[in-house]
Amino acid sequence: MDILIIEKIEEEWFMLRIVTDTGSDIPHLKGAEMGLEVIELDIRFDDLKYDYRNDLDFSVFYNNLTKSKNLPTTSQVTPGQYLDVFEDAKAKGDEVLVITLSSGLSGTYSSAVTAQGMCEYENISVIDSKKCSISLKLMVEHALKLRNEGKSRADIEKVLLDVRERMGFIVILDTLVYLKKGGRVPPAMAFLGEALSMKPILKFNEEGKPEPLKKVRGFEAAKKALFAHFDLLDCDEDWPVYFGYARNKERGEIFMQEGKSKYNFKECSLHSVGGVIGTHSGPEAVAIAYVEK
Numbered sequence: 001m002d003i004l005i006i007e008k009i010e011e012e013w014f015m016l017r018i019v020t021d022t023g024s025d026i027p028h029l030k031g032a033e034m035g036l037e038v039i040e041l042d043i044r045f046d047d048l049k050y051d052y053r054n055d056l057d058f059s060v061f062y063n064n065l066t067k068s069k070n071l072p073t074t075s076q077v078t079p080g081q082y083l084d085v086f087e088d089a090k091a092k093g094d095e096v097l098v099i100t101l102s103s104g105l106s107g108t109y110s111s112a113v114t115a116q117g118m119c120e121y122e123n124i125s126v127i128d129s130k131k132c133s134i135s136l137k138l139m140v141e142h143a144l145k146l147r148n149e150g151k152s153r154a155d156i157e158k159v160l161l162d163v164r165e166r167m168g169f170i171v172i173l174d175t176l177v178y179l180k181k182g183g184r185v186p187p188a189m190a191f192l193g194e195a196l197s198m199k200p201i202l203k204f205n206e207e208g209k210p211e212p213l214k215k216v217r218g219f220e221a222a223k224k225a226l227f228a229h230f231d232l233l234d235c236d237e238d239w240p241v242y243f244g245y246a247r248n249k250e251r252g253e254i255f256m257q258e259g260k261s262k263y264n265f266k267e268c269s270l271h272s273v274g275g276v277i278g279t280h281s282g283p284e285a286v287a288i289a290y291v292e293k
Contacts, residue, residue: 016095016153018143019085021077021108022052023101024136025274029054034144037085041101041108042075043275050275058274062247062283071178071279076107082115090121095153098126099140099160101276102208105132125157127164130208133277134244135169135289142239166236166292169204170213170229171244171277172222174284176200201226202281223255226288227262236291240267244287246278255286 019037020026031038043050045064050072065072082098089096103109109128116124129136139160146156176198199222203213214225235241243259245252249272256270273287281287 015093016097016147016156017085017089018140018147019082019096019098020136020140021101022274023106023108023132023276024099024140025058025133025272025276026137026140027052027054027056030056034141035147036140036144039077039081039085041077041106041276043072043279044075045072046070052274057247057249057272058278059247061275061278065178065278066283072275074106074275074279077111079111079114079118082112083118086115086119086121086124089124090119095123096125097143097153097156098124099129099136099143100126101136102130102132102204103128104130104205104208105276123153125153127157127160128208129160130164130206131167131169131204131289132208133169133273133289134242134271134287135167135204137271138167138240138242138289138291139163163239163291165206167289168233168292169287169289170226171202171210171281171285171287172219172226173200173202173281174219175282178280178282201229223258223286227259230259230263230288230290233290234293235263235265236293237266239291240269241265242289243268243270244273244277244289245270246273246281246285247283248286251284252286255288259288 017037021039022041026038028038040052045068050061098112100109100112112126116126129139131139143156198215198217199219200215201213201222202210205211216222216225243252243256252270260268
């Protein structure tokens, strides 16, 4: 009897295919373990292509980032990559739920919508997460949880569209060097910022784009400023809080423990941040993703 129940669960699991991209900072092999399909954005350091297959702490990416004179280039997921998944699902009669990187950062959402139209298959939903990195990861992992509980594609889509409007994502940058390399701040401003040890705090807005929240001197002051902002929020305790770190895991762990001690979160966890954010934030950044009521 138990074997029949397990087989039934596995059959239902794969009737709904959940798809995301590496903008979620979920590598391919980890995604496969979770029953998730992960499509790769192309990240290149000159002629060297970064492999997202199983780099759980993204150490290779940050090693390349700190050594390279130029920032890596990132290419969106193409319609063809999505179409391959959609045509396979159509042939097998599977439903598909796609949760993409923010359209405010990439054309990946547009590629998924284009492929959906090309496939002409009604059992596909495409959601623009308007999120990235650990905030997108939080959405994706919740979708997997709901699927495992037997929720339908429509039910999951409704939950994600609701939480998308309530989810926050804040990043503390340790340096302006990488923003300067990307042409996002003038060299003179970056030089002055480095001299004064300025630490920008970025918040992602409703369109899924980063905007300045505050700039303070020193990393400890930046954490205090972030927590002061957090004091004004009314967080939904039914959702976990995700803390993120770029390369410095110890810094991320301290940041999470301080947050956990201050706010007594019911559930929180630490996650590594990959190339979508790390390209501009640098290797010492930390981040937090949360849901408001």
